[in-house]
Amino acid sequence: MNRKHPIKQKQHRLSQVYLKKFGYLQDNDWMISVMKKGNKITENIKISEFTTEVNIFDLPFGNIEERRHFETLSGKIENQYNTIINNIENQKRLIPKDKDFLNHFTPNILCRTTHFRQFVNWLIEDNELRKSLFDEITMFKGADSRVDFEILTEASPPETRINVIMGLLMNHLVYVFRHLKKVILKSPDSYGWLTSDNPVYIDSQNNDRWLIPIEAEIYFPLSKKHCLFLFNENSKLNSNPLRKLKIDSVNTLDFDTFNTVAIKIARNLDNYLIFSEKYKPTAIL
Numbered sequence: 441m442n443r444k445h446p447i448k449q450k451q452h453r454l455s456q457v458y459l460k461k462f463g464y465l466q467d468n469d470w471m472i473s474v475m476k477k478g479n480k481i482t483e484n485i486k487i488s489e490f491t492t493e494v495n496i497f498d499l500p501f502g503n504i505e506e507r508r509h510f511e512t513l514s515g516k517i518e519n520q521y522n523t524i525i526n527n528i529e530n531q532k533r534l535i536p537k538d539k540d541f542l543n544h545f546t547p548n549i550l551c552r553t554t555h556f557r558q559f560v561n562w563l564i565e566d567n568e569l570r571k572s573l574f575d576e577i578t579m580f581k582g583a584d585s586r587v588d589f590e591i592l593t594e595a596s597p598p599e600t601r602i603n604v605i606m607g608l609l610m611n612h613l614v615y616v617f618r619h620l621k622k623v624i625l626k627s628p629d630s631y632g633w634l635t636s637d638n639p640v641y642i643d644s645q646n647n648d649r650w651l652i653p654i655e656a657e658i659y660f661p662l663s664k665k666h667c668l669f670l671f672n673e674n675s676k677l678n679s680n681p682l683r684k685l686k687i688d689s690v691n692t693l694d695f696d697t698f699n700t701v702a703i704k705i706a707r708n709l710d711n712y713l714i715f716s717e718k719y720k721p722t723a724i725l
Contacts, residue, residue, distance in 0.1 A: 445504040451511050453491035453552045454637060455518040461525065461663035462635055463487055464718045473719040474712045482719045490712075491637055497552070500600040510606055514552065517544050525663050534622055534688040542622065542668060546660055547613035550640045551606055555710045560609065561602050564593065576650060577605070577612040616652050620670040623685045624662075625701065626692040632664035632716030634702055636709035643704070645677050657682075659705055664716040666690070667701065 456470070463472040470487040497514075499507045524538045524545075534542070550556050563569040574590060592604050627633055645655035652658075655677045658670040669682050682701075685691040693701070706713055 445508050447504070448494050449508070449511070450492040450494060451496050453493065453496070453554060454639070455514070455521070455549065455552075456487050457518045457521045458549065458639075459487045459490065459714070462632075462661075462714050462716050471718070473715040473717065475715070475724060477709060477711050477713075480723055482715070482722045482724060484719070484721070497603055497606070498600070499603050500596050510603065513607075514548055517541075517548050521545065525666070528624060528662070528666055528690065532690040534624065539622055539688065540618070543614050543617040546640060546658075546668065546670075547610050547617060549660075550613065551610045553638050553640070553710065555638045556640075557602055560605075564601050564605070565598065572649075573651075577609050580612065580615055613652065617670065619672065620658070621673050621683075621687050623669040623682060623687060624690040625667040625669050625682070625685075625698075626690050627665055627667070628693060628695050628698055631695070631698060633661040633667050634706050634716060635661040635714045636706065637712040637714070638708050638710040639705070641705050641708040645675075659701060661705060667705075669701075 459472055460470050463470050465471075466484075471484050472487055472490065473482055473484050474490075475482050497508075497510045499509065501507070505512075520541055524541050527535065527538050560573070563573045570593075578589070589605055589608055593601050596604050639661060641659040642652065643657045643659070644650075644653055645657070647653035647655050654672045655675045656672070657680060658668075660668040660670075662668050669685075671680070671683055673683075681697075
C-alpha cells in the first residue's frame with residue numbers, strides 16, 4: 441500500500457486550514473461551532489471529521505496517484521492559505537500574488553462543495569445542458585480538448601463523471617475569477633463573519649445561463665474578520681454600493697451593511713451554518 445495514497449482516504453469538502461479560521465483549539469483538537477439545518481441546538485464538531493467523505497474526488501481511472509490528482513492539487517493550494525490571510529491582516533490590501541492565490545482557492549472550494557457538485561452533475565446528466573456546460577468551460581480551450589473530455593465523461597460511471605471534468609471546470613473558473621474585481625470586506629468591531637458548508641455565495645442576479653454570469657456578485661468569507669467580494673466591472677447591473685469600495689483593499693463595513701451581507705451568506709448554507717465564535721450547545725430560536 442502506498443502510504444502517501446492509501447486505497448481509502450478521507451477527503452474534506454471544506455479545507456481544514458480554511459475551517460480553522462472560524463474555529464478554536466480544545467484539548468489539542470481544532471473545533472467549530474455549527475448549527476445543522478433543521479436543528480435548534482448548536483453543536484461543536486472536530487474539524488478533522490467535518491465534511492469528510494471517502495474518495496469523493498477520485499478519478500475512475502489511472503494509478504492511485506493519477507486518481508488523486510484533484511485532492512493533491514487541493515492540498516498544494518490550501519497550504520498557502522495562512523500566509524495569504526496574514527498578508528491581508530498586515531498589509532490591508534491584496535498584492536498580485538495574493539489575488540492570484542484567491543483566483544485558485546475560491547474555485548477550488550466551490551468545486552468541492554456538495555451544492556455546486558450536485559448542480560454540475562445535474563447539468564452533466566442532461567444531454568442539452570451538458571452541451572451548454574462544455575460550451576462554457578471549454579470556450580478558452582481548443583476543440584480537441586472538448587472532444588477528449590466529452591468522450592471521457594460519457595465513458596465514465598455516472599457517479600464519477602463530475603470528477604472527470606473537475607480539473608477542466610476549475611481551470612475555467614480560475615480564468616473567470618482572474619477577470620473579477622476584488623474587495624475585502626472587514627466586519628465591524630465585536631462582530632465576525634459566519635460561513636457554511638457552502639461558503640461561496642454566487643448571486644447570479646437571475647441569470648442562470650452561465651456558471652458565473654457577467655452580472656454575478658460573489659461573496660466568500662475568508663476568516664472571522666475578512667470576506668472576499670468579487671464582481672465584473674463590465675456588468676450592466678452595478679447598483680450595489682459595495683462596488684464603490686476600494687478595490688484590492690480592506691474596507692471596514694458599518695453594522696447594517698455587514699448584517700445584510702451576513703444574511704446572504706448564511707442563507708446559502710447546504711446543511712451546516714458555521715459560527716465565528718465558540719458556543720456551548722445552545723438553543724437558537
